[in-house]
Amino acid sequence: MSRSKMASSVVETRIKWASLLVAAGLLVQVLALLRIHPLSFVAFLVIGCPLVAVGCLLYLESLVLADKPESK
Amino acid sequence: MPAWVISLFVAAAAVLALVVGFRARLTRSREGKILTFVALFILPIAAAALGFSEQMDRAQSRTFCLSCHVMNDYGRSLYIDDPSYIPARHFQNHLVPRDRACYTCHTDYTMFGTVTAKIKGVRHLLVQYFGTIPKPDQIKLYVPYNNRECLHCHLGQRRFEEASPHHKTQDLLSAVKSGQKSCVSSGCHEFIHDVGSLKDATFWNEPQ
Numbered sequence: 001m002s003r004s005k006m007a008s009s010v011v012e013t014r015i016k017w018a019s020l021l022v023a024a025g026l027l028v029q030v031l032a033l034l035r036i037h038p039l040s041f042v043a044f045l046v047i048g049c050p051l052v053a054v055g056c057l058l059y060l061e062s063l064v065l066a067d068k069p070e071s072k
Numbered sequence: 073m074p075a076w077v078i079s080l081f082v083a084a085a086a087v088l089a090l091v092v093g094f095r096a097r098l099t100r101s102r103e104g105k106i107l108t109f110v111a112l113f114i115l116p117i118a119a120a121a122l123g124f125s126e127q128m129d130r131a132q133s134r135t136f137c138l139s140c141h142v143m144n145d146y147g148r149s150l151y152i153d154d155p156s157y158i159p160a161r162h163f164q165n166h167l168v169p170r171d172r173a174c175y176t177c178h179t180d181y182t183m184f185g186t187v188t189a190k191i192k193g194v195r196h197l198l199v200q201y202f203g204t205i206p207k208p209d210q211i212k213l214y215v216p217y218n219n220r221e222c223l224h225c226h227l228g229q230r231r232f233e234e235a236s237p238h239h240k241t242q243d244l245l246s247a248v249k250s251g252q253k254s255c256v257s258s259g260c261h262e263f264i265h266d267v268g269s270l271k272d273a274t275f276w277n278e279p280q
Contacts, residue, residue, distance in 0.1 A: 008100065012096035012097065013096075015093060015096045015108060015112070016093045016094070016096050018093070019092050019096075019111070019112060020090075022086070022093075022116045023093070025120075026116060026119055027083075029119065029120065029123045030082045032123075033075060033078065033126060033127075036133065036135050036136050037136070038139065038140065038193065038197050039197070041130070041131050041136075041193075042197060044123060044127050045124075045127070048120070048123070049120055052117075052120050055089070055116065056112065056113050056117065059108070059113060
C-alpha cells in the first residue's frame with residue numbers, strides 16, 4: 001500500500017471514530033433534553049458535551065494528519 | 073426556540089455525523105471535506121451550544137428545582153395561605169416569575185451568580201445520590217441569606233422605601249441596605265418556607 005493510501009486510511013479511521021464520538025455525545029444530549037431533571041442537566045454537561053468535544057478534536061487532528069507532508 | 077426544535081436539530085446533527093463517519097470516503101473530494109467539516113465541527117458545536125442554552129434555561133425553572141422529592145414541601149410552601157410567609161406572598165402575587173420562583177430568590181445577583189448557583193446545585197445532587205439526604209425541615213442554606221438578593225428588586229421601590237416598619241429607627245433602612253441588618257433573620261421577615269409547620273398550614277387554592 002502506498003504512503004498516501006495508508007495516510008488516507010488512517011485519516012478515514014479517525015474520522016469514523018470522531019463521528020461515532022460526536023454522534024454518541026449528541027445522542028446523550030438529545031436524551032438529556034427529554035426530561036427536566038438535575039440528572040439530565042449533569043448528563044448533558046458531564047457526558048454529552050465532553051464526547052462531542054473529544055469527537056471534534058479528533059476530527060481536527062485528522063485534518064492536521066491529512067495535511068502532513070508524506071515524506072521529509 | 074422551542075425545546076422540540078432544539079432536540080430535532082441535535083438529533084439531525086447526530087445522524088449527519090454518523091452518515092459522514094460511515095461514508096468516510098466522502099472526505100476525498102472537496103465537497104466531501106466541506107460536508108465533513110460541517111457535520112463534525114460546525115453542527116455539533118452549534119447543537120451543543122443550543123442544547124446548553126436550553127439546559128441552563130430549564131435549570132432555572134421551578135419544575136427543575138422541585139423535581140427532587142425532598143423539595144416537594146418547599147414547593148407546597150409557596151401555596152401557604154398566609155401573607156407573612158415571604159415566598160408564598162411573592163409567588164402568589166406574581167412578585168417573582170412563577171415558573172422561576174425558586175431561582176429568582178436563590179441565585180446570587182453577582183457577575184457569576186448563575187454559575188455559583190449551579191455549582192451549589194451540583195453539591196445538592198451529590199448529597200442526593202451519595203450522601204445522607206436531610207429531612208426537608210433540616211435543610212439549611214450554605215450561607216446566610218444575603219439582603220442583596222432582596223434589594224435586587226426592592227431597592228428604590230416606593231413600597232419598600234416608604235414602608236413605615238422600615239423607618240422604625242432612623243438608621244434601620246440604611247442598615248438593611250448595607251447588609252448590617254438581615255431582612256430575614258433579624259426577626260422582621262422571619263417566616264420563610266418553614267416547611268416544618270406545613271401540616272398545620274392552610275393553603276391557597278389557585279383558580280384554574
